[in-house]
Amino acid sequence: xxxxxxxxxxxxLLAIRDTGNLTRAAERLFLTQSALSHQLRLLEExxxxxxxxxKSSPLKLTPAGDKLAQLADAILPQxxxxxxxxxxLREGEAGQLRIAVECHTxxxxxxPAMDTFRTHWPEVELDIVSGFHADPVSLLYEDRADLAxxxxxxxxxxxxxxxxxxxxxxxLLANDHPLTAKPRLEAADFATETLxxxxxxxxxxxxxxxxxxxxGIKPQxxxxxxxxxxxxLVASRRGIAALPRWSVQHYLxxxxxxxxxITANGLIAELHVAVNxxxxxxxxxxxxxxxxxxxxxxxxxGVTLL
Amino acid sequence: xxxxxxxxxxxxLLAIRDTGNLTRAAERLFLTQSALSHQLRLLEExxxxxxxxxKSSPLKLTPAGDKLAQLADAILPQxxxxxxxxxxLREGEAGQLRIAVECHTxxxxxxPAMDTFRTHWPEVELDIVSGFHADPVSLLYEDRADLAxxxxxxxxxxxxxxxxxxxxxxxLLANDHPLTAKPRLEAADFATETLxxxxxxxxxxxxxxxxxxxxGIKPQxxxxxxxxxxxxLVASRRGIAALPRWSVQHYLxxxxxxxxxITANGLIAELHVAVNxxxxxxxxxxxxxxxxxxxxxxxxxGVTLL
DNA sequence: GCCAAACTATGATTCAAACTCATAATTTTC
DNA sequence: GAAAATTATGAGTTTGAATCATAGTTTGGC
Numbered sequence: 001x002x003x004x005x006x007x008x009x010x011x012x013l014l015a016i017r018d019t020g021n022l023t024r025a026a027e028r029l030f031l032t033q034s035a036l037s038h039q040l041r042l043l044e045e046x047x048x049x050x051x052x053x054x055k056s057s058p059l060k061l062t063p064a065g066d067k068l069a070q071l072a073d074a075i076l077p078q079x080x081x082x083x084x085x086x087x088x089l090r091e092g093e094a095g096q097l098r099i100a101v102e103c104h105t106x107x108x109x110x111x112p113a114m115d116t117f118r119t120h121w122p123e124v125e126l127d128i129v130s131g132f133h134a135d136p137v138s139l140l141y142e143d144r145a146d147l148a149x150x151x152x153x154x155x156x157x158x159x160x161x162x163x164x165x166x167x168x169x170x171x172l173l174a175n176d177h178p179l180t181a182k183p184r185l186e187a188a189d190f191a192t193e194t195l196x197x198x199x200x201x202x203x204x205x206x207x208x209x210x211x212x213x214x215x216g217i218k219p220q221x222x223x224x225x226x227x228x229x230x231x232x233l234v235a236s237r238r239g240i241a242a243l244p245r246w247s248v249q250h251y252l253x254x255x256x257x258x259x260x261x262i263t264a265n266g267l268i269a270e271l272h273v274a275v276n277x278x279x280x281x282x283x284x285x286x287x288x289x290x291x292x293x294x295x296x297x298x299x300x301x302g303v304t305l306l
Numbered sequence: 307x308x309x310x311x312x313x314x315x316x317x318x319l320l321a322i323r324d325t326g327n328l329t330r331a332a333e334r335l336f337l338t339q340s341a342l343s344h345q346l347r348l349l350e351e352x353x354x355x356x357x358x359x360x361k362s363s364p365l366k367l368t369p370a371g372d373k374l375a376q377l378a379d380a381i382l383p384q385x386x387x388x389x390x391x392x393x394x395l396r397e398g399e400a401g402q403l404r405i406a407v408e409c410h411t412x413x414x415x416x417x418p419a420m421d422t423f424r425t426h427w428p429e430v431e432l433d434i435v436s437g438f439h440a441d442p443v444s445l446l447y448e449d450r451a452d453l454a455x456x457x458x459x460x461x462x463x464x465x466x467x468x469x470x471x472x473x474x475x476x477x478l479l480a481n482d483h484p485l486t487a488k489p490r491l492e493a494a495d496f497a498t499e500t501l502x503x504x505x506x507x508x509x510x511x512x513x514x515x516x517x518x519x520x521x522g523i524k525p526q527x528x529x530x531x532x533x534x535x536x537x538x539l540v541a542s543r544r545g546i547a548a549l550p551r552w553s554v555q556h557y558l559x560x561x562x563x564x565x566x567x568i569t570a571n572g573l574i575a576e577l578h579v580a581v582n583x584x585x586x587x588x589x590x591x592x593x594x595x596x597x598x599x600x601x602x603x604x605x606x607x608g609v610t611l612l
Numbered sequence: 613g614c615c616a617a618a619c620t621a622t623g624a625t626t627c628a629a630a631c632t633c634a635t636a637a638t639t640t641t642c
Numbered sequence: 643g644a645a646a647a648t649t650a651t652g653a654g655t656t657t658g659a660a661t662c663a664t665a666g667t668t669t670g671g672c
Binding site for chain 3: 031035038
Binding site: 325328329339340343344347360363365610 | 616619620621622
């Protein structure tokens with residue numbers, strides 16, 4: 001008659017409620033779908049009550065499952081808070097976290113993540129290292145940054161690399177652009193177009209690096225600092241752009257511009273975090289990475305944790 | 307960097323804080339001392355901080371351990387509450403629990419336990435089956451009671467028997483009684499004394515059943531319903547009594563009467579719960595047994611859980 | 613201060629819970 | 643109604659949590 005309930009089960013319930021789907025819940029917890037299915041069955045046997053309604057998609061919680069999810073909502077934040085408090089006991093409250101960013105759109109999700117982090121670690125000094133750097137990792141070496149957000153895994157024994165998430169990039173066309181006739185764009189389609197981008201070097205654009213350069217295509221470029229401005233240019237037929245789908249979801253829904261996948265598999269961009277080796281074990285650094293992942297997956301549509 | 311913390315660990319921390327002692331904490335959790343030692347080491351490795359101060363008896367928690375204990379205080383009641391809520395979903399709120407009692411002193415600890423239980427299960431009708439019954443188990447058979455508190459394990463396939471706790475009985479003497487000269491009393495010492503007891507049959511008195519009858523000794527009896535009255539009689543040299551130590555602790559501390567162990571090993575009494583087979587799985591019945599154990603071990607000195 | 617008793621730590625071993633894998637069964641979608 | 647996606651299930655594996663046996667410490671009495 002002893003209780004078998006553990007925090008693990010509460011985390012599972014929340015993941016199921018949030019994703020409405022065992023398979024995705026399992027991914028979020030870094031477990032297999034099978035593990036969750038077994039776990040759930042054991043819990044339901046223990047309480048002798050169903051916890052989720054199987055005959056519905058998305059999966060919904062039963063009243064009993066809901067009670068547990070409410071419990072989870074109530075206590076998991078307390079647990080996280082206590083763990084942070086202990087990390088602070090060990091390391092002290094203070095510290096600094098200078099963030100180097102190489103991609104413009106990052107700011108969209110970085111800001112909310114930083115806000116959340118600030119409430120957990122008010123004594124940690126948060127900074128964004130100004131300007132955009134071709135090689136943010138060198139900033140780590142020079143101790144001008146503590147954490148870099150990069151788009152390719154850095155294979156380097158002095159650097160620890162942690163995965164953030166991936167998302168797909170889409171080509172953006174004016175609604176009446178002739179290329180909208182195609183279901184997807186290939187490298188060749190860009191040859192005669194003007195490419196509208198943020199003002200960064202070629203090698204920092206995933207589209208150029210992964211698609212156009214391999215195909216030997218070098219379209220005209222035009223740049224703008226702001227996402228809205230880029231969209232404005234696209235809409236007025238000055239060229240085409242390639243941006244993360246989540247950053248333009250809103251404009252697509254309003255019908256301002258049209259999106260098309262790039263290449264048959266889509267153009268998938270990844271983001272990673274780089275820190276000087278060993279630094280990833282500092283509690284507030286680990287917590288910041290965790291926060292970036294959680295906040296982003298929550299706010300950005302179509303983002304997948306790595 | 308994933309958290310390994312589980313509810314199990316929080317329960318351990320509380321047990322350590324409450325008992326100040328790994329060995330007793332382990333008993334309380336029905337684990338070995340070794341298990342707790344390993345568990346604690348793993349936790350401390352995880353947080354890279356000591357959680358309890360080893361060089362002190364009783365064991366004390368470090369600030370980090372204290373943080374976790376506070377967390378436990380905050381969330382374990384919530385967990386228990388949610389589990390009861392789910393049990394109620396399954397079984398409905400209501401039910402009845404008629405308690406048959408065979409021992410007089412039981413009321414001292416039964417009342418607080420019933421009070422606690424009532425706050426958890428307000429819709430369960432609590433009753434004490436009036437009068438004292440030589441055979442409370444027969445009340446279960448006749449469905450005149452749902453739960454009996456008995457002093458010997460009932461070996462019966464229709465009855466489920468659950469352990470409560472044990473405690474030692476002491477002989478009570480007037481402070482100037484000649485027998486106070488002896489470090490302990492043996493059966494023979496009772497031969498010429500008047501035994502003051504509650505008004506119950508011989509076979510329900512542990513002293514008679516386990517010590518005097520086997521020795522063929524049958525002292526004079528005098529009875530009283532009330533513990534204070536019995537003590538009053540003892541103090542005024544009308545005879546000697548045998549009562550649970552915890553029920554007279556208070557009077558002993560004030561020096562009203564003197565206590566002596568009975569026989570070399572002491573006279574250990576046990577209490578158990580009997581319910582009709584299967585009934586022990588009803589959530590509120592299981593919870594009542596749990597409550598009786600917890601409340602008693604908390605309030606009564608020298609009581610050991612079975 | 614020393615000895616016995618009580619308590620805690622540790623390594624080896626056992627055991628069971630929890631996970632993965634492979635695949636069957638079911639549900640959803642088009 | 644077929645294909646795709648999702649969930650369930652049984653077998654097998656891994657992991658970590660427990661026990662056991664015992665060594666090492668601490669405490670308390672004399």
